[in-house]
Amino acid sequence: MPTLLARYRLDAPRRLPPLAAWKRSVREAVTAVDEDTLAPSAAKNAHYLSFRSTRGMPFYLKRRYTWFVNYGRSVKTRLRCATSALEIDNGRRSGVISRDDRLCPCCPLQETETERHFMLDCPLYSNDRLTFTDAVDDLVLRNDPFGWRTMSWNQRYQFLLRDGPPEGTPITALQQWCRIQIHLYWFLAQAYKARDAYVRDY
Numbered sequence: 001m002p003t004l005l006a007r008y009r010l011d012a013p014r015r016l017p018p019l020a021a022w023k024r025s026v027r028e029a030v031t032a033v034d035e036d037t038l039a040p041s042a043a044k045n046a047h048y049l050s051f052r053s054t055r056g057m058p059f060y061l062k063r064r065y066t067w068f069v070n071y072g073r074s075v076k077t078r079l080r081c082a083t084s085a086l087e088i089d090n091g092r093r094s095g096v097i098s099r100d101d102r103l104c105p106c107c108p109l110q111e112t113e114t115e116r117h118f119m120l121d122c123p124l125y126s127n128d129r130l131t132f133t134d135a136v137d138d139l140v141l142r143n144d145p146f147g148w149r150t151m152s153w154n155q156r157y158q159f160l161l162r163d164g165p166p167e168g169t170p171i172t173a174l175q176q177w178c179r180i181q182i183h184l185y186w187f188l189a190q191a192y193k194a195r196d197a198y199v200r201d202y
């Protein structure tokens with residue numbers, strides 16, 4: 001067991017966490033490591049590790065939500081692990097060697113469909129994205145403990161996909177972080193659904 005846990009960079013839980021939460025955490029870690037073993041790619045592992053700041057269960061996986069918000073959160077996990085349905089990953093499996101040729105099928109921008117393109121740039125989701133960023137702008141108007149308003153889009157991308165706020169973050173800031181994440185999960189769920197429908201119909 002300890003060997004297994006070490007292989008997936010998981011800490012042994014000190015007391016038994018709620019089963020569903022523990023399962024989510026294990027699934028995320030196993031996906032990240034095994035996908036990497038099956039298709040060895042330093043880039044993929046580095047991608048995952050760029051969002052991973054803590055050991056044990058990432059903070060964002062600890063809470064329970066309704067199924068649609070949960071679905072959005074599972075999209076976040078897929079984006080973190082680079083095991084999404086996006087072309088950047090499809091191309092890896094179907095043998096499109098060059099990253100630059102894994103173009104987004106949902107828009108005319110002729111850009112590689114990366115996690116970042118999906119989340120921040122693809123015009124197919126601009127309405128949902130705008131609803132999301134408006135909601136966050138509204139939230140941080142009076143309370144901006146993480147400095148959202150002064151972040152670059154790169155920093156926002158990192159901030160949104162990371163584990164969660166550092167340990168010792170005051171409770172009011174934690175609550176604010178959770179509110180922002182719920183808006184994010186909602187957006188990701190909508191966008192993923194829209195992508196699915198688009199790819200199916202065209």
Ligand SMILES: [Zn+2]
Pocket residue numbers: 104105106107108109117121122123124
């Ligand atoms: Zn696109």
